[in-house]
Amino acid sequence: MKQEDIRQILERGILAPSADNLQPWKFKPGQDQIDFFLDSERIKNFCDEGYLVPYLSAGAAIENMRVEATYLGYCLDASYFPKEGDPLWVATLHFKPAESEHHPHYSALKQRVTNRKFYEQWRTIDTSIYSKLEHMVSQEKGFKLLWMKKNHSSFRELCCLLGKADQLRFENERLHKELIETLRFNQEDTQKTKDGLDLRTLESGAGGELMFKLVRSWQRLKLLNSVGLSFLFNLYTQFQLLTSQAVGLIAAPTHKPLDYTVGGEIMERVWHEITCEGLAIQPMEALPIFIINLLQTGGHDFDNKQRRKLEELKRQFLSLFELSDQNGLILLFRMGHAEKPKIHSLRRPLESFLI
Ligand SMILES: Cc1cc2nc3c(=O)[nH]c(=O)nc-3n(C[C@H](O)[C@H](O)[C@H](O)COP(=O)(O)O)c2cc1C
Incomplete structure (x- = not known):
């Protein structure tokens, strides 16, 4: 070769x-x-x-x-x-x-990209696209793609659950630390590391960027949370979701490493197909990742109150999608029509990956 x-x-x-x-x-x-x-x-x-x-x-x-x-x-x-x-x-x-x-x-x-913009809320997606994606996922034994479309009676309930999970991200010191470590606050840092999240790719506008800079310190965020700041992040997530046409969930038969690896291949295939259809997609992984954490570790990084809240979110989420604790959660995403992002995330040079 x-x-x-x-x-x-x-x-x-x-x-x-x-x-x-x-x-x-x-x-x-x-x-x-x-x-x-x-x-x-x-x-x-x-x-x-x-x-x-x-x-x-x-x-x-x-x-x-x-x-x-x-x-x-x-x-x-x-x-x-x-x-x-x-x-x-x-x-x-x-x-x-x-x-x-x-x-x-x-x-x-x-062309594949994470699109975090608000989507065109009135522009619907042809039903054949949903079926095609479902079919694509079901080709792999035991995997399925479940939809919660905008017109479903539980769509708002799902948006609410996901908003609450994102809010938790800003109420837990360790999660906050990790988020701040992965954010690249200026172009110099982005160019230097060529990894992490360039603030501009969050598509939150000048106000949002200022907000992230403001909450860089955990002490300051804690203070602002006492007057309800974390709830703003909850609302923002809900609003993003409400502008989307549907939320999709790729589920695997188990939580085994192989299912997550093959699940990642399926996830990328779906992402490619959505890209080829000219649609926008954003993973909404906070809640699925918290659920995986709960199931794998008992949620030891959350305090008791947060853990109880998460247990409840998990119960409601799994019940909405009619899944059990056994199912692997591969990718939760929102989908819709939107303008393409202008700023793309970077990759490190290939040499840095080689051993
Ligand atoms: C497993 C996984 C989980 C992700 N979770 C989120 C998420 O919760 N919210 C989000 O905005 N992007 C999420 N992303 C998107 C990544 O942040 C994104 O892929 C990365 O920054 C590279 O950007 P690109 O997809 O535009 O190339 C996730 C991606 C993967 C693979």
Whole structure:
């Protein structure tokens, strides 16, 4: 296999989405294969015991590599978790020569983006698109895509639940610390690190950016929360959701690492398809990640009051989607029509991922 092809495949792999744009991947390229690892330095453990959320972004990177490999004339075959007892070694990707084919998602590799703008609330989505996406997910055994559309009687209830979960992000010291660490408050920092969340990609406008700068200090945020500031974040999330046409949830059969890795591939496939349809999508992962944390760790990073609140949110959320504690929660997202974001998140240079 040509080394420049391996490089090209990796370049597309790292365009994948990752929670907080942490890009938690490491690659060891070989002759006809790539060993794929999670980067332990870049995995935040909070809300994330068992690496389940990083596995999603690993799956997304694998899917990107599959699309690029098809284009270059290779077939990608993944051996997942090749070394027993090493949860960081996600897969070995083998490449075999195949017919070079046009891949329907090829154009989406570079266009895919997280769109955090308010969406066009009156512009509906053709029902055939929902069915196509559902079908795409159901191709993988045990996985399903569940919809809560705008006209559903429980849509507002769901918006409320998700608003409350986002509010919690601003009421927990550790979550606040992690958020502030991943935010890039100026262009110099963004360019220097080429990771994390560029404040401008949050699409919250000058007022929102000022607000994030204001709440950079936990002490100040705590003080402002005593007069109800965190509730504003709740309302903002609800408003974002109310401008969307639907909320989708990709669910897996279990919480096993393999389900989250394969789930990440499915997530990226869905994201590509939505991109090809010219639609906007934003993951709304606060509540699913908190639920995963509750299930995996008992929610030990939350105080008692927050844990009780979360237990209740979890119960209501799972019941709305008719899911059980056993189901893996792959991706919760909102979807609609919107203008494309002008500022895109950056990626680190490929060399920094190689071992
Ligand atoms: C597992 C996962 C969870 C995410 N959760 C959120 C979220 O809750 N809210 C959000 O706005 N973006 C979320 N994102 C989007 C990432 O922040 C985004 O992918 C990353 O910043 C890179 O930007 P891009 O998708 O535009 O390339 C999530 C992405 C992944 C893969």
